[in-house]
Structure formats: C-alpha cells, structure tokens
Amino acid sequence: MSAPEPWDVDALVDDPVTRILVCCGAGGVGKTTTAAALGLRAAERGRRAVVITVDPARRLAQSLGLESLDNTPRPVPLPEGAAGSLHAMMLDMKRTFDEVVEEHADPERARQILANPFYRTLSTSFSGTQEYMAMEKLGQLRQSGDWDLIVVDTPPSRSALDFLDAPKRLGRFLDGRLIRFLGAPASTGAFRLLGAGVGMVTSAIGRIVGAQLLNDLRAFVAAFETVFGGFQERAERTYRLLQAPGTAFVVVAVPDTDAMREAAYFVERLAADSMPLGGLVVNRAHPLPEGPAAALDAGRAVAAAESLERSGSHPLASAALRLHADRVRTRERENRLRDALLSAHPGVPVAEVAALPEDVHDLAGLRTIGAALAAAARGR
Amino acid sequence: MSEGEHGPRPPADARARLHIVTGKGGTGKTTAAAALARALAADGGRVLLVEVEGRQGLATLLGVPPLPYEEREMLSVPGGGTVCVLAADPEAALLEYLEMFYGMRRAGQALNRLGAVDFATTIAPGLRDVLLTGKATEAVRRRRGARRRSADAPATAPFHYDAVVMDAPPTGRIARFLNVNSEVAGLARVGPVRNHADRVMEVIRSAQTRVHFVSLLEEMPVQETREGIAELAGLGIPVGTVLVNMVRPPLLAEADLAAAASADGADTDALSAGLKEAGLEHPGELAAALAGEVRAHALRVGLERRMRAELEALGRPLLELPLLEGGVDRAALELLARRLSEQGVRR
Numbered sequence: 167m168s169a170p171e172p173w174d175v176d177a178l179v180d181d182p183v184t185r186i187l188v189c190c191g192a193g194g195v196g197k198t199t200t201a202a203a204l205g206l207r208a209a210e211r212g213r214r215a216v217v218i219t220v221d222p223a224r225r226l227a228q229s230l231g232l233e234s235l236d237n238t239p240r241p242v243p244l245p246e247g248a249a250g251s252l253h254a255m256m257l258d259m260k261r262t263f264d265e266v267v268e269e270h271a272d273p274e275r276a277r278q279i280l281a282n283p284f285y286r287t288l289s290t291s292f293s294g295t296q297e298y299m300a301m302e303k304l305g306q307l308r309q310s311g312d313w314d315l316i317v318v319d320t321p322p323s324r325s326a327l328d329f330l331d332a333p334k335r336l337g338r339f340l341d342g343r344l345i346r347f348l349g350a351p352a353s354t355g356a357f358r359l360l361g362a363g364v365g366m367v368t369s370a371i372g373r374i375v376g377a378q379l380l381n382d383l384r385a386f387v388a389a390f391e392t393v394f395g396g397f398q399e400r401a402e403r404t405y406r407l408l409q410a411p412g413t414a415f416v417v418v419a420v421p422d423t424d425a426m427r428e429a430a431y432f433v434e435r436l437a438a439d440s441m442p443l444g445g446l447v448v449n450r451a452h453p454l455p456e457g458p459a460a461a462l463d464a465g466r467a468v469a470a471a472e473s474l475e476r477s478g479s480h481p482l483a484s485a486a487l488r489l490h491a492d493r494v495r496t497r498e499r500e501n502r503l504r505d506a507l508l509s510a511h512p513g514v515p516v517a518e519v520a521a522l523p524e525d526v527h528d529l530a531g532l533r534t535i536g537a538a539l540a541a542a543a544r545g546r
Numbered sequence: 547m548s549e550g551e552h553g554p555r556p557p558a559d560a561r562a563r564l565h566i567v568t569g570k571g572g573t574g575k576t577t578a579a580a581a582l583a584r585a586l587a588a589d590g591g592r593v594l595l596v597e598v599e600g601r602q603g604l605a606t607l608l609g610v611p612p613l614p615y616e617e618r619e620m621l622s623v624p625g626g627g628t629v630c631v632l633a634a635d636p637e638a639a640l641l642e643y644l645e646m647f648y649g650m651r652r653a654g655q656a657l658n659r660l661g662a663v664d665f666a667t668t669i670a671p672g673l674r675d676v677l678l679t680g681k682a683t684e685a686v687r688r689r690r691g692a693r694r695r696s697a698d699a700p701a702t703a704p705f706h707y708d709a710v711v712m713d714a715p716p717t718g719r720i721a722r723f724l725n726v727n728s729e730v731a732g733l734a735r736v737g738p739v740r741n742h743a744d745r746v747m748e749v750i751r752s753a754q755t756r757v758h759f760v761s762l763l764e765e766m767p768v769q770e771t772r773e774g775i776a777e778l779a780g781l782g783i784p785v786g787t788v789l790v791n792m793v794r795p796p797l798l799a800e801a802d803l804a805a806a807a808s809a810d811g812a813d814t815d816a817l818s819a820g821l822k823e824a825g826l827e828h829p830g831e832l833a834a835a836l837a838g839e840v841r842a843h844a845l846r847v848g849l850e851r852r853m854r855a856e857l858e859a860l861g862r863p864l865l866e867l868p869l870l871e872g873g874v875d876r877a878a879l880e881l882l883a884r885r886l887s888e889q890g891v892r893r
Contacts, residue, residue, distance in 0.1 A: 193571020193716060194766075225766075287672070420572065423873050424606075458828040459835030470824035482813060483820020485798045486836040489843050492797075495871060523845035525765040 173445035173515030174543035191418035201319035207536030209252035414444030421500035445515040517542035569760030584883035587627030756786030763850035806844035
C-alpha cells in the first residue's frame with residue numbers, strides 16, 4: 167500500500183477561510199490535547215484562536231499556563247512576539263443553558279424555568295445537553311466575531327453518533343409528542359390514535375414517574391413553550407454552520423482496532439451528513455527511525471538477538487534488538503490498521519504524531535505536538 | 547471493625563457477586579470485564595456479563611454479530627463453567643420493567659409509540675441508569691427456580707448466577723452512574739421509580755458489590771483511577787481491585803535502563819560492538835538508531851514505575867494483565883482469564 171496522503175495542517179490553519187475546527191474521536195485518544203495543540207499552532211502562526219474544551223482535566227489548563235478554565239474565554243499567555251493570540255475556555259453546560267433561557271424568555275418566565283426541578287435535571291444531566299451546549303457555545307463565539315479560528319474539543323460520547331445527533335435529539339425531545347401530550351389537556355383526540363385508553367396511559371406514566379414529576383414536567387412545558395422556537399432554530403443554524411465551507415472536522419484516533427474503527431465510522435458519518443473532513447490525526451504512533459534501523463525487519467532482529475544470547479555476550483545489544491523487533495511489529499500493525507481505513511476511505515489526509523514518553527505538561531509540549539502534526543506535509 | 551485492616555485482602559472477595567468494571571476510555575475496560583467474567587466462571591461457575599452502553603463491545607470482542615437484549619450463553623469454560631452475555635439497552639429494560647412489575651405490556655408499547663421510552667431513557671440519565679443498574683442487580687438477586695420476579699423463588703434457593711460482571715461506563719461517569727439514588731431523587735422524590743432506585747442502591751452499596759478500576763501505567767488513567775476511587779469511597783460504594791492492563795515485560799537490565807534514561811543515553815559503543823558481532827551491517831549507524839529506541843523505552847519504563855507506585859499507594863489490590871500483540875480474540879481472552887486466576891481471582 168502506498169503512503170497515505172500527508173495532511174497539510176499548516177495550510178489549513180493558516181487559511182483565513184478556515185474558521186472552525188472540530189476535533190472528534192473515541193475517548194482517550196488525545197482529542198483535547200490535539201485541539202489545544204492545533205489552537206496553539208494557529209495562534210503562533212498569526213490567528214486569533216480560541217479553544218473550547220469540555221474536558222475538566224486540570225492538566226490541560228495547567229499546560230496552557232492557566233490556573234483553571236471556565237465558561238468565559240481566558241487569554242493564554244504566549245511568548246512575547248507571538249504572531250497571534252490564544253484563548254481557552256471550558257464548557258459549563260448548565261451556565262450556557264441558563265444563558266440561552268435568559269436570552270429567550272422574559273425575566274419572570276426565565277425565573278420559573280430556571281427554578282423548575284425538571285429543568286435542573288435537563289440542564290445538568292440530559293445525555294445530549296453537553297453536546298448541544300458545546301454547539302451553542304460554538305455558535306455564540308462564531309457570532310461574536312472576536313476570534314477568527316475556533317477549535318472545538320467534543321465531549322467523550324458514548325458513541326460517535328451522539329455528538330452530531332444530540333442537538334437534534336434534544337430538539338426532538340422538547341418538541342416531541344410526549345411533551346405536547348403532557349402539556350396539553352387530556353381531552354384531545356391524540357389519545358385515540360395510541361391504541362390505548364387515556365386513563366391507562368396517564369396512569370402508566372404516573373405510576374412510573376410519580377405524579378409530582380408529571381406536574382413538574384407540565385409546568386416546565388408550559389413555561390418553556392415560548393423559548394422553544396428559538397432553541398430549534400439555533401440548533402438548525404449550528405448544524406448548518408458545521409456544514410459550511412469554513413468548518414473542518416479533525417478525526418482523532420490512536421492506532422488500535424477500536425479507535426480506528428470509531429475513526430472510520432466517523433469519516434463515514436461526516437460524509438453522510440456533508441460535514442467537511444479536514445484530516446485524520448493518528449496519535450501515539452510508533453514510526454521507525456530512518457536509516458538502517460528502518461530496514462532491519464523483526465525476524466532478522468530476533469535472529470541476531472538470539473545469536474548474541476547464545477554466546478551470552480552483549481546483553482544490551484540483544485535487548486535493543488528485541489526491543490526493535492517489538493517496535494517493528496507494532497509499526498506493522500499500525501500500518502495495517504491505517505491502510506485498512508484508507509482503503510475503505512481513500513484520500514483521507516493523515517497526520518501522525520509519534521508516542522511521547524510522557525504526557526504534555528506545558529506549552530512547549532503542545533508546541534511539539536503541533537509541529538509533529540504539521541510535519542506530515544513536509545514528508546518524513 | 548472495617549474489613550481489610552487485618553492482613554492483605556484477597557483480590558476477589560468471596561462475598562462479592564456483582565463486579566462492576568470501569569476505566570478511562572482506551573484502557574481496555576471491556577476486555578478486562580470479559581476476562582474477569584471468564585476467570586470467575588472457572589470451576590463450574592455460572593456468570594453473567596452485562597454491557598450497558600449500547601456499544602456492542604462484547605459482540606465485537608467475541609467476534610459475533612450484534613447481540614440482542616437477551617441473556618445468552620456465549621462462552622463455556624473448562625470445568626463446566628459458563629459465561630452468559632447480555633447487551634442491556636435501556637429501552638428494552640424499561641419495557642421489561644413495566645411488564646415485570648406492573649404487568650403493563652400494552653401500556654408499555656403505547657408509551658413507546660408516544661416517545662415515552664425515549665423520554666425515560668434519554669431525558670434523565672438517572673432514569674436510564676437505574677434501569678440498567680436495576681437489570682444487573684436483578685440478575686444478582688435472582689434465584690434458581692424463579693420465573694419472573696426474584697421473589698418468586700424461596701430465599702433458600704441457590705442464586706441463578708454465581709457472579710454478575712458489568713462492563714460499566716468510563717471512570718469519568720461511574721460515580722454518577724452508580725449513585726442512581728441521588729440521581730433519581732432530584733426527579734422523583736416518591737413513587738415506584740424511587741423505590742426501585744432504593745432497592746438497586748442497596749445492592750450496590752452492599753458487601754456483594756465491588757467496583758474494579760482498569761488502568762494503564764500512564765498518567766491520565768492513573769489520575770482518573772485515583773479520582774474515581776476517592777469519589778466512590780465518598781459515596782460508600784465498595785471499591786475492589788485496580789486492574790493494570792497492557793503491562794509490558796521488561797527487556798533491559800537495570801543498569802542499562804538507568805544508563806539509557808540518563809543524559810548520556812545508552813552505551814552506543816557497546817551496542818555497536820554487539821550488533822557487529824551479530825553480523826549486522828552498518829553497526830555504528832544502526833547502534834545510534836537503536837539507542838534512540840532504547841532511550842524511549844527506558845523513559846517509558848521509568849514513567850511506568852512511577853505510575854505503578856502511585857497505584858500501589860491507593861491501597862487496593864493490583865491485578866496485572868499483559869499487553870497482547872495483535873489485539874484480543876477468544877483465545878487471548880482465555881489467556882487473560884488464566885492470568886487473573888493465577889493472581890487469585892476466584893469466586
């Protein structure tokens with residue numbers, strides 16, 4: 167299989183047309199770090215960049231030189247003479263949700279909504295709220311015009327689907343038949359269509375969730391009706407924003423079977439939804455050093471190690487050869503996984519980042535990753 | 547007197563029948579859960595392995611098509627043991643719950659058409675989670691001879707399953723997932739859901755339950771393990787072992803490791819001489835390249851040791867699973883289960 171198409175990361179982050187980068191992928195693959203590294207790279211090459219993370223890891227804040235992150239973009243101190251600027255924030259989904267409600271409802275109604283127990287659950291634990299609010303925040307930042315590049319780190323979803331589907335799901339839920347059913351007086355003809363008696367259905371709901379929850383829900387629906395139209399509209403606008411030419415999705419993976427399968431799935435899903443794919447980042451790869459080591463295959467390395475072990479001399483060299491054999495096999499496996507993805511999805515640009523011995527702790531570490539991302543285009 | 551203060555704890559407490567396996571994404575939680583289930587099924591055990599995230603990770607692991615919502619026998623273990631697998635999804639669990647406890651089959655279907663099931667399972671993870679944990683705790687309590695409710699069979703009948711292993715949500719969400727009681731409390735202060743949650747919580751907090759954390763010898767997974775253990779301990783949920791996954795065997799002697807990790811790096815002259823003796827071409831150039839690989843390895847080993855020390859400091863029994871070249875299949879699962887048995891994991 168021929169080498170993958172190298173991804174020109176710098177061309178993408180330098181292009182003023184690029185306004186939004188969305189990093190997505192399975193959990194634990196380094197999405198947040200990749201997002202931060204891309205933001206830093208763009209900032210140091212002259213963009214006014216902001217990174218939105220959903221990961222509450224303090225380590226990321228520290229690596230950006232900040233004490234902590236909150237729902238407002240904070241400036242990241244860059245070395246003097248940096249060409250651009252970098253801000254970072256961490257999504258607070260409840261705060262963001264409250265803001266949306268406050269913006270769309272009159273003060274009295276907003277107060278009612280914010281105090282409703284049902285709303286409190288919705289805003290803190292609906293399984294799509296985080297994804298929805300990440301998109302909401304993205305829309306706000308985009309509209310503010312304060313940044314010319316927004317890098318979004320997506321929530322660690324149960325499945326890749328959640329991120330794209332959650333906003334719609336929340337919309338569907340809030341606009342759903344059940345909500346209307348519960349909000350409306352129980353005398354409408356809707357019940358007839360259900361094939362079950364009114365009493366049976368209401369008593370079933372009452373028995374499962376309890377009458378108090380039902381009342382909270384009704385109060386919520388009544389109060390929320392007015393803001394709902396705004397929600398639906400915003401969700402659709404954000405969805406279209408993701409399809410716009412200024413957006414690029416960055417699919418992040420590590421070279422193992424699960425993460426690469428998830429990545430392939432994501433690539434398919436983006437294509438199906440007409441979402442523009444920027445490229446695939448393969449983190450924690452194990453490229454071989456150039457020169458004679460790259461040509462020394464696993465079999466020969468093991469044979470050479472065995473011959474040294476028989477003579478009992480040079481334990482360091484035999485250990486190094488076994489280590490190399492392991493590394494070659496690892497590399498072969500990584501290449502197979504990558505090639506499998508590329509043969510199913512030809513032309514996906516790839517940038518590989520070699521495994522680092524330690525996690526990233528500071529700007530220098532993020533800069534190294536940014537440079538590694540950009541190095542793909544210059545060949546190895 | 548609290549347990550575990552006198553002498554080392556056995557890795558798998560004999561009283562534990564519900565094993566909840568969590569871990570940071572990418573640590574191999576599903577694989578570890580399956581290996582644990584298999585190890586617990588040794589010597590004729592009957593084990594249920596439950597997956598709750600709808601990812602069909604177990605089907606992928608076992609190389610079979612997506613599994614239905616059904617307890618299906620998937621692995622037979624030498625010695626007469628079996629592992630049944632259940633891919634629990636909240637929708638099916640809700641319909642089953644309605645039928646089982648209220649005999650409401652038609653109403654359940656009507657609710658489903660209304661989108662109520664979508665409601666209960668998506669709107670409030672508290673409701674969603676209580677259905678999933680409820681399914682697992684029901685399997686824990688179920689006795690042989692029971693047809694529907696656990697209460698059908700006499701309390702003296704043996705348990706239907708000797709152990710239940712749950713492939714649970716990742717560490718970041720585990721406390722919220724298991725603390726269904728308070729999750730539901732915000733929504734339902736009284737009523738059947740609340741009662742159900744209380745019953746589930748009782749099992750989760752009991753001596754029958756252990757939550758095991760899968761970690762790698764890397765910084766983020768170790769940090770999340772530490773935070774997760776503290777969080778669960780604070781909620782009074784019993785923590786079990788730390789499963790250290792993907793452990794690599796050491797390849798270098800101590801002195802070489804120390805030298806390679808130092809500023810000088812590995813001894814390239816010695817390396818070059820050895821490569822030359824092995825008959826390899828360009829020994830000098832090759833030695834320089836291999837020295838780089840050796841150094842990266844030595845730094846990694848150093849980090850792994852620091853991480854292991856941090857995990858040991860958590861005061862939980864550590865179990866180790868080796869790194870498997872070429873991914874995990876059924877044969878690999880058997881090997882991992884054997885490793886767990888060798889380390890004392892049994893019913």
